[in-house]
Amino acid sequence: MLEIPVIRWGKPYESLETTEVVHFNTGELIAKVSSANGGLVSRDMRKAGEARKILKQFSIEDLIAKVACAADLFENETLPLGSGTQTADEFVVHQSASTGLPEHMCRSNMQKNCFVMRNMTEILQCLTRGLDLDILSRGYGMESRGVVVSLQAQTPVLGAVLPSNSPGVHTLWLPVVPLQMGLVLKPGSSEPWTAYRVASAFEKAGIPKEVISLYPGGHDVGGALLTACSRSMIFGSQKTIDQYSGNPKVQVHGPGFSKIFLGDDCVDDWEKYLDVMVESVYVNGGRSCINCSGIYASRHTEEIADAISQRLGPIEALPPEHPDSGLAAFTTDGVGKAILSMVEQDLQADGVRDATASYGERLIEQARCSYIRPIVAHAANPQCEIASKEFMFPFVSVVKCPQDQMIKAAGSTLVGTAITEDMGWIDQLTDATSIDRLNIGPIPTNRLNWLQPHEGNLIDFLFRSRAYQMPEEKVAALVAG
């Protein structure tokens, strides 16, 4: 059993309060994690400026190299963790055991994090659209077109209130240290693993430990973090999104409501795109915001729903270590049942049909956890409540909707895959501000190109572009120098 302390600017702090992380299936105690209190965060944040000062002693290129080195350590090495150590395999087992995610998915998320750490140069190039990275470090510089440009850092650190159930989101904050900003993280109660292992790998790769703080704890810790940090991100529900919308200090990540749109020009060939649809719904246990929760088409929707059901309906709950395990467990008592009852309520509405009804019981209750097997609903129109829902398991509504109404009816969409060659409609989709990431063509919603900005560009969030005027001779010196 590991004892994991709070980390305050690199220094371990053992709290008098701890929470237990247990194996969802066996009940085995895996770790006792110290709980911070909000006051610790508020107080420590007074020294946040030090983190940037320390990191500015390194060049961005140097930090990028260290982070790439950390990727290898993160992926392969035995690293210190609290009172003990953790191998890469143990990391996968621990993460699976506490989140309910199958082990192969944990490994896949691990690789995703490593990809971002290894390809930081390209990712920053993409996020900055090719800006000389020294400009971020210095605060001003000369663009390639010969104009002085200034990007002013808005914070010395990024705070993040991390989720418990989605180990895939960590890629969003990994570029922060190379941008010479510290990290202040509140790990999710069931998923302390990634934040601690990244911190450990960073330290071993030569990044000063004093630039990272980790504060596991309750809601007061999250609140204090969001108040104290000039820039922070939080992952949560629609309620969380509503609460922080319009707050320039907070970037909120919540449900994705990602969708696939089948254009009238392609929908008659829908069978060609069945694999794309199934992958988009099912991959990662349906837990990601980039999983597809709505498929919109003007015709063939009944057949599409039945065909997806035929593929997903029979899927069984398998043990987390099984290589074919595709469903994630709900590890909190009663949650699976509660979610299913919400879905069932929506399935009873007029115009809605459960296309997976003939594939057996959906709720699988086990001694310490539960699973929900995939559900595919057919909605006769976009007004059906179920058409606007997203759940934490493989779930999709196949919605019958005329093409000219789809964009408006679909509403907020994190990833939209439009299968069409209709240029007029592609223009409309391109202009639609309700769609964040847009894929044109049969690209599964979950397949993100990391060289494209994720929602809420990190650079735009952490830096402010502003006017910066200098005498011509200084500009010339800048160019020369």
Place this chain on the structure above:
Amino acid sequence: MSTTQIDLETAVTQAKDRLDEHTYNTVQRHFHDSTGCPFWLSKKSELNFDPLTEVKVYDDLKKFPLFEDDWLRGGPVERWRMKDHADRPTYVFETGGTTGVPKSRVVVDDFRIDYEVFSETLPDQYFPKGGNWLMLGPSGPRRLRLAVEHLAQVRGGISFCIDLDPRWVVKLIKKGWMEHLEEYKKHCIDQAVTVLTANHNIKCMFGTPKLIESLCLGLEERGTTLAETGITGIFSGGTEFTPQWTRYCVEELFGGPPEESGIYMTPTYGNTLMGLACSKPVTAEEKYKISYYAPQPRAVTEVVSFDDHNSVVGFGETGRVKLTTLTSEFFVPGFLERDEGERELPFATFPWDGVSGVRPFHEIAASTTVGVY
């Protein structure tokens, strides 16, 4: 058996005898037609026993049904006034009330007596007689402001008061208006800092944990500390008063234990229905464990089984906090608090049961907003 143990056992027995005698006298007073309040005199007819003849010792109070705090909601408030207090100046103090009708308690002298009893437990070294006070917490319909003011006066000082409206704070949280919440907190702290830095010889204060924390941080932002303002004694209260919070407060906000920082803080546990339960001195050696002891015999706290509210749990075991109030003007025979905790052993200063680890009762914790101010 050591002399100390014998002394403690004697003290426990004496305290028990005193409680039994006090219980008898209190019940006689509350159920006698010449003194009792309309509420209990009316309630007497619903009981299947006669309190005047069948309550002789504390344990006999188990014959009463559990006290329902809903009885305290709504009027007429005079039904709680003792008959022989009819001509006395009377206060009403409220608890709750963010939504709906708050619970009311009628008081003539109790709040003064409660705080005079509490005053006896305060160390003069840190709560110097004659020192002035700062009361940083809710006033309005609550008794706290008047009570702290009386405490200051009893100890020869004058109390400065900063108001905070907890009902508005709860509304701000429920509405998600966190920026307003922060601004309101700052508004309170700004006033407190102004008073503390205005040469008023303020040595002692009451503050809620969150406000103490904000005050310390606010002072640090201005380049000073609580110790530099001259504060040496603090009393505070609330279920968010956890060992970890206390440790953080002592080690980081105050700058060390009283011997080093010069600041002594004592947690208290209580509400409008009871007096003030004091805490055993909180030390780093005991991992900042907080154990509360009610002001017996005026009030009693027991830790009872979750299933059987008339059975106390074993020492060190967990149960629900049950409160009994036995004053000459208020009678509460067995009220289940919204808290749980562990039963603690008697000790020399308080030779009766205590309760530690107080926290919201687990069955209602999720739906309760605590520690908002």
